[in-house]
Amino acid sequence: MYKIALLQLNLDGNRQTNMTKAKEYITEASKNGANVICLPELYEAFYFCQRENPDYFDFAEPQDDLSFTEFSKLAKKLNSVIIVPFFEKRDRGVYHNSAYMIDADGSKAGIYRKMHIPDDPCYYEKFYFNPGDLGFKAFDNKYGRQGILICWDQWFPEAARLTAMQGAEVLFYPTAIGWHPYEKGEEGDRQHEAWITVQRGHAVANGIYVASVNRVGFENHEQNNEGIQFWGSSFIAGPQGEIISQASDNKEEIIYADIDLQRLENVRRNWPFFRDRRTDFYGGLTEKWGRG
């Protein structure tokens, strides 16, 4: 049994204040007993992918730069695992949407690079990020074994399944998702509900905890588009898809849950889906489409 915490934050264009805020919230979560603490996607800045602007590559940093060293020190000090999603500069013109898992001793437990990259109005991520090449992973740390997936990954059952099959106990989904103001009225509830439902579905299908942490608040950083109302609503679901904890849609906050490995064991004994997968007929999943 260990405790996880999700930090639902509002973030702006100032790397220094974002880092300071992140550290304060991590420290609070740790004081409240959290063993594994996760930040939202791309914590270091506003959600710059609302625009295609080459200047925003300045937010990126190489591996082992400040987003590692600063949180490594903090992880060690607090004896907590910290998941830090960041904008990775791998080389000139080669960028990823990545996340560290930093172990409680400050060492790097692993790194994940976002595999599924969206490109929708105001989510122009294909401009910024090279799709990940490290595959679907789970990492051991002091408290357990968890996987990291990032935002758009959450719509893909394949990602959840493959990460669960790596022995993850929890799927963490650092996220940046919200409403376009112009469609919130008509589409908002259905979009929001679909986002929660598909992830609860991953929890059920894989008998696994799902922990999804979103940013919150309105962002319109160039004042020349309509902006995004990030919908918060960070949540943690148990291995039958039941909601254990859920945040508001309008303020910064921390939510917590206990990860109960005995419950995981019980659920998988009673709903033994992994016994019956028809792997002899799943080859078509590596195709783009099933016909034509």
Add this chain to the structure above:
Amino acid sequence: MYKIALLQLNLDGNRQTNMTKAKEYITEASKNGANVICLPELYEAFYFCQRENPDYFDFAEPQDDLSFTEFSKLAKKLNSVIIVPFFEKRDRGVYHNSAYMIDADGSKAGIYRKMHIPDDPCYYEKFYFNPGDLGFKAFDNKYGRQGILICWDQWFPEAARLTAMQGAEVLFYPTAIGWHPYEKGEEGDRQHEAWITVQRGHAVANGIYVASVNRVGFENHEQNNEGIQFWGSSFIAGPQGEIISQASDNKEEIIYADIDLQRLENVRRNWPFFRDRRTDFYGGLTEKWGRG
């Protein structure tokens, strides 16, 4: 645009009365404008898999026997597509849990054999059924193109994905699922909610309609076990997982929904998940497990 109907029925040990009831409900659904009508799993009998009893193989029939010929005549008469799940005797000792799709002209549009076979207390299907060998399919008929999956298949995202990739507009799930009376109090709500959630998740992840039709009522046909309280709750979800129609948990009834191909088109344009699948990293899905 076409209309589908799900027949939520209570079934007993008498093949003749079950068939008569099925025909009456199909006729009513057709009169109410349904173009594609689906019966629950193994419509011809009580849910005999509660016990392992070799006598129950008597419920099986070869292909093109009564469950085809009778409903073929009815399909032609009503100008409706009918999905008929039945206990298939392929040869001596070779049985499947199958379903016909019968086209509106009475011809066979296709047959599906249940791919994932459960074996849980009171659901002893591995005793009766050879796992299907026809793969995941969708079939064209007069009104559109739909896939059939059966009950336990509904917990497997791979089955939904592969059937969607065959161009299905709707996933039909004939089902027989319920509560063990001894655990309904403690586990009932969570089981029931998980069942709906995982299927709504398939609708979201695949931008597809999902139509799940369950039997209803208490069955304890040998009076020597605790029986199953089939939970009804048949439902139809739209391509963002929204519930369009849902039946009660305690009575026979028909539910309907319009299948709107323009809406399918719109959802897939706005949530283009099939654009971004990382098929280059999905090979592990054909493995039993990801490590060890």
